Amino acid sequence: MTTKAQFNQNIPWNHIPELPPRVDIDSRDILRACISAMTELARANALVKMLPNEGVLVDTLPLQEARMSSEIENIVTTNDELYRAMTSENHQISPSTKEVLRYREALWTGVSSLRARPTLNMSLFEQICSRILDMEMSVRDDGVVIVNKATQQVIYTPPIGYKKIIKLLTNLEHFINDNNNGFQPLVKMAVMHYQFEAIHPFADGNGRTGRILNILYLIHQGLLDVPILYLSRFFIQNRSDYYRYLREVTEDGKWQQWILYVLEAVEQTSRDTARTIEAINTLIDNLITRAQGKTKAVEREGFVELLFKWPYCKINIVERELKCSRVTATKYLNEIADLGLLERVKIGRESYYINRNLMELLSNV
Numbered sequence: 001m002t003t004k005a006q007f008n009q010n011i012p013w014n015h016i017p018e019l020p021p022r023v024d025i026d027s028r029d030i031l032r033a034c035i036s037a038m039t040e041l042a043r044a045n046a047l048v049k050m051l052p053n054e055g056v057l058v059d060t061l062p063l064q065e066a067r068m069s070s071e072i073e074n075i076v077t078t079n080d081e082l083y084r085a086m087t088s089e090n091h092q093i094s095p096s097t098k099e100v101l102r103y104r105e106a107l108w109t110g111v112s113s114l115r116a117r118p119t120l121n122m123s124l125f126e127q128i129c130s131r132i133l134d135m136e137m138s139v140r141d142d143g144v145v146i147v148n149k150a151t152q153q154v155i156y157t158p159p160i161g162y163k164k165i166i167k168l169l170t171n172l173e174h175f176i177n178d179n180n181n182g183f184q185p186l187v188k189m190a191v192m193h194y195q196f197e198a199i200h201p202f203a204d205g206n207g208r209t210g211r212i213l214n215i216l217y218l219i220h221q222g223l224l225d226v227p228i229l230y231l232s233r234f235f236i237q238n239r240s241d242y243y244r245y246l247r248e249v250t251e252d253g254k255w256q257q258w259i260l261y262v263l264e265a266v267e268q269t270s271r272d273t274a275r276t277i278e279a280i281n282t283l284i285d286n287l288i289t290r291a292q293g294k295t296k297a298v299e300r301e302g303f304v305e306l307l308f309k310w311p312y313c314k315i316n317i318v319e320r321e322l323k324c325s326r327v328t329a330t331k332y333l334n335e336i337a338d339l340g341l342l343e344r345v346k347i348g349r350e351s352y353y354i355n356r357n358l359m360e361l362l363s364n365v
Helices: 028-048 054-072 081-086 094-115 124-131 162-177 183-201 206-220 232-237 239-252 256-291 304-311 315-322 327-340 356-363
Strands: 155-156 343-347 350-354
Touching: 028 183, 054 081, 054 094, 054 206, 054 232, 054 256, 054 304, 054 356, 081 094, 081 256, 081 356, 094 124, 124 155, 124 162, 124 239, 155 239, 162 183, 183 206, 183 256, 183 350, 206 327, 232 239, 239 256, 256 304, 256 327, 304 315, 315 327, 327 343, 327 350, 350 356
Parallel strands: none
Antiparallel strands: 343 350
């Protein structure tokens, strides 16, 4: 009779069970939580279509996920720094801001890959991690340890052995892409996230890569059209629970509380995202109402949406996106600024037109 291996945080955990889990994870509580989370997620996704142009969200909200996910790794920057860096070629960007922008680029790398080939696999995992770290990353063949940064105490030692890690990743890949295994998609996402973090396939960047995979899986399953959900905020706000429930799966095979935690993250984040989309829509309507009849800028197709796509806007952005002259772009921006709807500032050699109402909203979501 084989005895169950005893977990020891100081010894490589080569006993990660392959998927699917061998325990019942279809309890009534999980099913009820799954229905609630799916309802809120569907509502948030539907609200995107209410905006005049979904492009308003494709940089603003994914950048919030990038900022929050990076903050979990103690990479901290501000919204102002991020949105200014997004539009600037000459601005001196801090290392932390560069890392957050790379996270956003990695997220879009994954979205583009899914649109070209709808599968989540090891090659994509490596692409995402490589883009996050700005260096070529592949599945590790050395050991790593996860430590508590405050105490330097080892809290988990992932499996070692290249063949072992590849075997576990191959199993994970099959689990993710098998749509006939009877799991609810959100439950499957929770299981996938645990397994990826437990395998810890790279020398660095595993946490951020795993959080990107959550969003990509929702897109892969048709539950999100664009990557507007930022689950990382919930994980930051409930960080101790995040690590505790992960540990309980590893040490005791307790899946239920971990799955319920992830479902709560999806439900609450979806609800918050829906409120944010509605608030952005209100800001757009208010700007148009206040500017109507006072400037022709708001009548130019795409101009108002552009001010919400680029919270730190510049003349050359308006020129490029509206395909208009510099004179026209300058006139439009100045007229809106003169109405008090944009803040006109000069930072270094660059002039910006800041949508402060939007920046304030994004800072409070």
